[in-house]
Every structure is written in structure tokens, then in C-alpha cells.
Amino acid sequence: MANLDKITEIEDLRRIAERKVPRMFYDYVDSGSWTQTTYRNNETDFDRIKLRQRVLVDMEGRSLSTTMAGEDVHMPVAIAPTGFTGMMWADGEIHAARAAEKFGVPFSLSTMSICSIEDVAENTEKPFWFQLYVMRDKEFMENLIKRAKAANCSALILTADLQVLGQRHKDIKNGLSAPPKPTIKNILNLMTKPQWCMNMLGTKRHSFGNIVGHAKGVGDLSSLSSWTAEQFDPGLSWDDVARIKDLWGGKIIIKGVMEPEDAIMAAKSGADAMVVSNHGGRQLDGAPSSIAAISDVVEAVKAESSDTEIWLDSGIRSGQDVLKAISLGAKGTMIGRSFLYGLGAHGEDGVRKALEIIYKELDITMAFCGHTDINTVTDDILIKGSYEYLKSGRPMLEPIRWG
Ligand code: FNR
Numbered sequence: 001m002a003n004l005d006k007i008t009e010i011e012d013l014r015r016i017a018e019r020k021v022p023r024m025f026y027d028y029v030d031s032g033s034w035t036q037t038t039y040r041n042n043e044t045d046f047d048r049i050k051l052r053q054r055v056l057v058d059m060e061g062r063s064l065s066t067t068m069a070g071e072d073v074h075m076p077v078a079i080a081p082t083g084f085t086g087m088m089w090a091d092g093e094i095h096a097a098r099a100a101e102k103f104g105v106p107f108s109l110s111t112m113s114i115c116s117i118e119d120v121a122e123n124t125e126k127p128f129w130f131q132l133y134v135m136r137d138k139e140f141m142e143n144l145i146k147r148a149k150a151a152n153c154s155a156l157i158l159t160a161d162l163q164v165l166g167q168r169h170k171d172i173k174n175g176l177s178a179p180p181k182p183t184i185k186n187i188l189n190l191m192t193k194p195q196w197c198m199n200m201l202g203t204k205r206h207s208f209g210n211i212v213g214h215a216k217g218v219g220d221l222s223s224l225s226s227w228t229a230e231q232f233d234p235g236l237s238w239d240d241v242a243r244i245k246d247l248w249g250g251k252i253i254i255k256g257v258m259e260p261e262d263a264i265m266a267a268k269s270g271a272d273a274m275v276v277s278n279h280g281g282r283q284l285d286g287a288p289s290s291i292a293a294i295s296d297v298v299e300a301v302k303a304e305s306s307d308t309e310i311w312l313d314s315g316i317r318s319g320q321d322v323l324k325a326i327s328l329g330a331k332g333t334m335i336g337r338s339f340l341y342g343l344g345a346h347g348e349d350g351v352r353k354a355l356e357i358i359y360k361e362l363d364i365t366m367a368f369c370g371h372t373d374i375n376t377v378t379d380d381i382l383i384k385g386s387y388e389y390l391k392s393g394r395p396m397l398e399p400i401r402w403g
Contacts, residue, residue, distance in 0.1 A: 002349060004346060004349060007353055009318070010357060011317070013338075016346070017343075017350075020195060020344060020345060022189055022196060024180060029082075029337055031168050034167060035285055037281075038288070041281070041292075044289075045390055046315055046316075049383075049387050051365070051368070051369055052382065053369070062366065062367060066331070066374055068106060072104075073332070074105055076330070078100075078108060078332060078335075079106065080339075081113075081129075083110045083113065086209075089196070089199065089347045090203040091205055095343060097128055099349075099351035101125060101126040101128075103355045103359075107128045108128065108131050108334070109131065114209055115209050117147050117153070130157065131159055131255070133232060136235075148248075154250070155251040155253055155272070157253045160236070162279065163235075163236050165283075166283040179206040238269060251272045253272060254266045255313075256279060257274045257277070258287060259297075274297075274308055278314050290315060291312065291325060292391050295328050298310055298328065309332065324382070327378060335358070339354050
């Protein structure tokens with residue numbers, strides 16, 4: 001087992017992953033759409049919210065335990081669904097799912113995963129969540145739902161913000177594919193990633209496990225990219241949500257809600273939770289950060305007297321970020337890149353490390369703010385005005401105007 005004692009923050013894991021993972025897969029993770037402004041703001045906006053330091057408060061017996069969609073969690077952080085995860089590290093979804101279940105947080109499996117629903121179910125003990133992309137091929141989609149049920153998945157995450165795809169320049173320039181095409185550029189880059197190559201040689205899982213062999217016309221890999229581009233359903237609507245909810249019959253989470261109008265629709269749909277998310281800055285470039293969007297969503301859902309939980313993702317790189325999201329009304333959070341950097345750096349151990357880092361930061365920061373139970377944290381831990389100032393969309397320093 002690698003010694004990870006010197007790894008103390010998510011940024012350490014990012015740096016190691018950057019070194020170890022082939023360029024096209026690292027770039028796929030570490031990028032946002034178009035100008036990447038929303039991607040950057042997701043992180044920088046967290047930094048602009050200031051915390052109130054309290055002293056001489058009894059900080060003994062702290063607890064971060066709570067629930068997300070009725071499931072007990074060791075801290076209010078779940079692993080977000082991410083595509084191509086088995087390309088960051090061989091069998092990556094299985095490693096991440098195992099790290100999550102040992103730590104006591106939920107794991108979400110993407111439709112676009114490398115390991116299939118069945119693969120992950122066979123190699124883990126606890127139920128996980130399945131994330132559904134709604135496809136035009138209804139038979140395939142309904143079959144995916146049945147497969148998730150058969151695998152005992154305990155919630156279905158319906159991703160609502162990817163009916164069309166935000167352009168990420170690097171993916172096009174790198175010719176992103178799973179597995180990578182044997183071009184000279186790729187081969188030269190792979191030669192510098194010996195551990196990744198060795199691990200990949202040890203697994204058969206090199207392409208999209210939920211799709212290849214299950215969807216019409218996708219028997220080989222060459223037809224997959226065109227199939228994906230053609231298959232995401234731009235006609236998805238709230239009526240489909242009701243239909244999918246009936247088909248699934250279990251807990252449902254709607255991911256990608258940013259505006260109060262949509263939040264009200266999500267609450268009325270009877271979802272168990274909604275995730276305030278801009279897909280980690282990978283879809284609508286120019287959208288606000290998720291943290292800037294959450295308070296209006298919380299207010300709108302409260303006015304509906306709905307018990308749909310509100311969660312947040314996009315930009316979480318520390319326990320401080322989690323605490324800020326919780327203080328603004330999130331019942332839980334999800335992390336994408338923070339766990340992917342851990343996975344690319346050290347596989348299952350790296351994901352565990354990422355979770356430990358966030359847990360420790362969250363625990364200590366909560367104590368500094370004078371709380372011992374995560375369930376009692378409210379916006380009274382924030383410096384008054386620092387969030388409102390961020391939400392107003394103004395830069396921190398107004399430019400000086402002469403004349
Ligand atoms: C994603 N995300 C995502 N979401 C989803 O519903 N299905 C998917 O297949 C993917 N794939 C994916 C790949 C990669 C590489 C990333 C980084 C993200 C979005 C993901 O679930 C989550 O919303 C964001 O990752 C949250 O932002 P942070 O934590 O990465 O900043």
C-alpha cells in the first residue's frame with residue numbers, strides 16, 4: 001500500500017493525478033466548457049464567503065453524521081456520477097465504490113461508466129445510486145432502469161442538464177475516446193504512464209460497460225461516439241420525469257437544478273432530492289456558480305412547503321466548501337473532481353484519502369465555527385453580507401472610474 005501521509009489536501013492529489021493519468025483523460029476531468037468561467041467561479045466563489053470564528057465553545061463530541069435521501073451517511077458528502085471513471089484508473093468505478101462504502105458515504109454510478117452496473121454490484125456490498133441519462137432509445141433506457149433495479153441500486157439520479165452537450169475544447173483537440181486511439185501522440189503519452197498502462201493491461205473493462213453490447217447498433221467501439229451524440233434526448237421534459245419516476249418506483253434525485261422556477265417543478269415532481277449543480281462548469285458556461293445559486297433555490301422550495309432535500313455540487317475541493325454549502329441550506333453535497341483526482345493518483349486508497357481530507361477539514365472547521373453537530377449548522381456561521389456580496393455578482397474590487 002502506498003504511503004499517503006504527505007498528502008494533506010485535494011490539490012496534492014490533483015498534482016499526482018496530472019502526472020500519472022494519460023493526458024486526454026486528465027484533461028477530460030480538469031476542464032470546463034468554452035471559456036471555463038463557470039468552472040473557475042465554482043471554486044473561487046466558495047473562497048469569497050467568510051466564516052465567523054467562535055471561541056471558548058465546548059467542542060467535544062463532534063459529529064458529522066446525517067442522512068441524505070433517508071440514507072445514513074458518515075458525512076454529508078456523496079460521490080458524484082462521472083463518466084469515463086474507469087479510464088482514470090483501471091476498474092475505477094469499482095475502486096471508488098469500495099472506498100465510498102468503507103467510508104460510509106454514497107457512491108453514484110454514471111450511465112457513461114466503464115464498469116457496468118452489474119460489475120459494480122458484484123464487487124461491492126452496499127447498494128449504490130445509479131445516474132440515468134435519458135436516451136432517445138426508450139427500450140435501452142427502460143432496460144437500464146430494470147438493470148439498476150435488479151442490481152439493488154437504492155436511488156436513481158436523473159441528470160437534467162445534459163440534453164445537449166457543452167463544448168469542452170480539450171476533449172475535441174485530444175480526440176477523447178475509450179480506449180484511446182493508437183495515434184503517435186497517444187502512444188508517446190502512454191509511454192510516460194507505466195503504472196496506468198500496467199493496470200489497464202490487467203482488466204478487460206476498456207469501454208462503456210452499460211452500453212456496449214446492450215444498446216442497438218453498439219456492438220463495436222467505433223460506432224459508440226456517434227451513438228452517444230445521437231442518443232441523448234433533447235426532448236426530455238417534466239412529463240418524462242413523471243414517467244421515469246413511475247418506472248423506477250424508488251427514490252429519485254434530480255440533478256442540475258439552478259433556478260427557482262425549475263426547483264419548484266422538481267419539488268412538485270415529488271423528487272426525494274434535487275442537486276443544485278451546473279455539472280461542474282461543464283455545461284452552460286456563463287451560469288453562476290452553484291454556491292451563488294443555492295439560496296434562491298432553498299427559498300423557493302421552502303415557500304412550496306416541500307420536503308424535497310436540496311443538495312449541492314460543483315467546485316467542492318475542501319471541507320470548508322462543504323460546510324458553507326450546508327450553512328446555506330444544502331442537506332448534502334456531492335464531489336466530482338475531488339474524488340477523481342484521488343482515484344487518478346492512487347486508486348481506491350486515493351479516493352479514501354480524498355474523503356479523509358474533506359472529513360477532517362469539515363470537522364475542524366465546524367468546530368472553529370462553534371458547532372459540534374453538522375445538523376445544527378445554519379448561515380449564522382457566515383460573516384454577514386459576504387454571501388450576499390458574492391451573489392450580487394459584483395467583482396470584489398470595483399474598478400475606479402475617473403471623471
Ligand atoms: C461529470 N459529471 C457527470 N454528471 C452526470 O450526471 N453524469 C456523468 O456521466 C458525469 N460525468 C462527469 C465527468 C467528469 C470528468 C466530471 C468532472 C463531471 C458531473 C458530476 O456529476 C458533478 O456534477 C460535478 O463533477 C461536480 O463538480 P466538481 O465537484 O467536479 O467541481
